[in-house]
Amino acid sequence: MASIKTRFAPSPTGLIHFGNVRTALFNVLFARKGGGTFLLRIEDTDLERSREEFVEAVKQDLRWLGLNWQEGEGEGGPAAPYRQSRRGDIYTRYLEQLEAQGRVYPCFCSALELEVSRKVQAAAGKPPRYSGKCAHLKPEEVARKQAEGLPYTLRFRMPADTVLAFDDLVRGPQRFPSEDIGDFIIRRSDGSFAFFYVNALDDALMGVTHVLRGEDHLANTPRQIAILQALGLPVPQYGHISLIVDAHGAPLSKRTGSLSVQELRELGYFPIAVNNYLARLGHHFEESGLLSLEALAQAFDIRHLGRAPARYDRAQLDHWQAQAVQHADADALTAWLAPAVHGLVPEPDMQAFALAVRANVMFPHDARVWAEAVYAEALPISxxxxxxxxxxxxxxxxxxxxxxxxxxxxxxxxxxxxxxxxxxxxxxxxxxxxxxxxxxxxxxxxxxxxxxxxxxxxxxxxxxxxxx
Ligand SMILES: Nc1ncnc2c1ncn2[C@@H]1O[C@H](COP(=O)(O)OP(=O)(O)OP(=O)(O)O)[C@@H](O)[C@H]1O
Ligand SMILES: [Zn+2]
Known part of the structure; x- marks a missing residue:
């Protein structure tokens, strides 16, 4: 078997949250355990919402957590570039191959037509899928509509009467009959490419062997496998991880503004606390104490991933934070605490002070009261x-x-x-x-x-x- 290559492929449309980071973490742990490579690809095809500052933020967040990548954004590698906005030529080239094979066709259906068709299917209790109206247009008809300047999308022709089956690393055997999926769009009328297509193509071209990602992508997988099979490209193994949900049961999302990694960093959480918390959210470890990233990797086992949604729980996170504070080495503890008591505690005392108050602080600002207790000219009295x-x-x-x-x-x-x-x-x-x-x-x-x-x-x- 080729050596393991995993990836994290965020869209830079917001600050990354726990759900995103845990996906990155599991990919890192899996690659590390197998002595493989972890790759970072930026999926910035949504030009409206993608921003350079979010690319920078993702990189900073991953580095802060120690989730370093060996290939990809900023690191380069054999499959560069690693940003989808710079891979347009590649996507076009493979699209031409699919066209030559007769695996894509132009669809001229209007948004209204598609909407009506969806409603009719829903009313009949069927999964909404494309009717196939444009699947067999004659070349003359296509040419005439194109000459009229009618906008069109390109659809992928699903193989008829087959079942797309795969063994999900987390959820076990999966079967999707092709007629439930129908022909789907891979290039929109504005020329932009659909997620299914570019994401699958990039994984294959970048040599990704294992795709661990959120359960939200499970239904995309048969489409992606069909595309890769049509192109004769290697199909990675997929594992769909349960989503992290909030107290109301709604999946965390960039749009709903759940706690970001950047906020955690600013609050003073230790990266090792975040990693220990997230690693145990939906994954069982025998060891109940604080583990280094390396130890988490060695103990990581994809078969120990749970299928139920995992609930974000601040109290659990804080439990790991307390562990991290108690276990930090003297230098790390001092560096962590110093900015919060700068000016109150003399520099030469800083390390001894940090060690003295360790058991009574969970975040750097908690040390201020003890800095005053020791050093204040006018002692505040509770x-x-x-x-x-x-x-x-x-x-x-x-x-x-x-x-x-x-x-x-x-x-x-x-x-x-x-x-x-x-x-x-x-x-x-x-x-x-x-x-x-x-x-x-x-x-x-x-x-x-x-x-x-x-x-x-x-x-x-x-x-x-x-x-x-
Ligand atoms: N709530 C969640 N729990 C677990 N994983 C998640 C969650 N939300 C997203 N992911 C995973 O994070 C990875 C990166 O996804 P992406 O950058 O598209 O973020 P997103 O949060 O889905 O974005 P948006 O909120 O803009 O839809 C994907 O593998 C996705 O499945
Ligand atoms: Zn059509």
Whole structure:
């Protein structure tokens, strides 16, 4: 068997969402597991809606997630170009071949005629398909209509009385009788090509071996196979993945403005969290812990893909985010957190600070409150902390300030205050935390205390003594 080649073929008509990205991810995992290639092709045939900024955004999103492609847009390769808008000559060349074989014919039916025919079929409970009215026009008739300047589409002639069958990698054996499909348009009257045609042709010409894509394309597949068979081109294996739906059960779509990858990035999600979340949406993994992209690839098995729609669930995503924060290495954690506390936390402290607050943050901006707790000149004090401070014995803070005339670590400090005040446990720790950080909960005190430094800590205690 030829080595595996998968692809992601988005239309640059909006920012990509979870549904799109999961499709890309599964293609990456499948290729990677098989030591194959992942290809990126841009399907920008809808010139009205396609925009260069969305091409850039797709590339940026995929790179951010580590879903790198080895062939295609921006990378080049043996089947360049990888943008459909630049492949018009190729599409025309193969169309000529189909014409020479008598596999396409001009259709002059007006939109109104087609609409009426569809309604008649629907009323009779039949699948809407082209009646075949123009399938057998005589050459003279065609020439006359063309001379009159009548607009026409080109239709693909489906083979009669056959069944298009294929084994879907996810959904198993599929059978589509050709008469349910009917002759379909492959070139519109404005000269643009239909999705079925260019998408199938490109997959074949680019050597794609496996097409994993959304279930929304299942019904297109028999048409695509028929085209490739007519042209004598290789037919890839298809796998149709269940769609990701929102809370109302509607498939996520670029048009409905579901959460985009760009928004996730701006919110501070870790790529590994997004990948772990999406990989498990409709795919079962034995391992329940956070996995690297490589480990996800090794554990990926197309037979473990579910057929039911998968529901997008923010809480699950956040579970993986929390895992990612806890597992990030010190440098990655620091780089992730730094922009949110820039100016509050001194640069030399940044890594120690990030490690100190790790257990209490899920997103970078969550660290701001702890940055203030450690470094703010005027310490913000929460309502709960204010109450604790009011209820604590006032002499505690004077004792604590007196204990801090020199540098020491938190446990030494606590020992001294304990000995001098006779307080212990919560009675001791809670007021100290409240006075030092302005909060009643938060990260472990020893590292915060170290970052704060004994002078600032003492200053805060003194401030509190003076204010009571
Ligand atoms: N809700 C979804 N869940 C899973 N996969 C999806 C979903 N929506 C699209 N896909 C898949 O994403 C891939 C890229 O598709 P495409 O760029 O056409 O995006 P799209 O979201 O379908 O676009 P639009 O919303 O403009 O129709 C295709 O394989 C498609 O099947
Ligand atoms: Zn017609």
């Amino acid at each position: 309502e709960a902390a204010r109450q604790v401070l009011e209820e604590a014995p006032p002499e505690l803070f004077r004792i604590a300030a007196d204990a801090l005339l020199e540098d020491m670590d938190f446990s030494a400090f606590v020992q001294r205050v304990k000995a001098a005040s006779g307080l212990a446990g919560k009675q001791l720790f809670l007021p100290l935390r409240a006075a030092l950080t302005g909060q009643t909960f938060g990260p472990e005190m020893p590292p915060l205390f170290r970052l704060m430094g004994y002078e600032r800590a003492r200053h805060r205690l003194v401030q509190h003594v003076l204010s009571t």
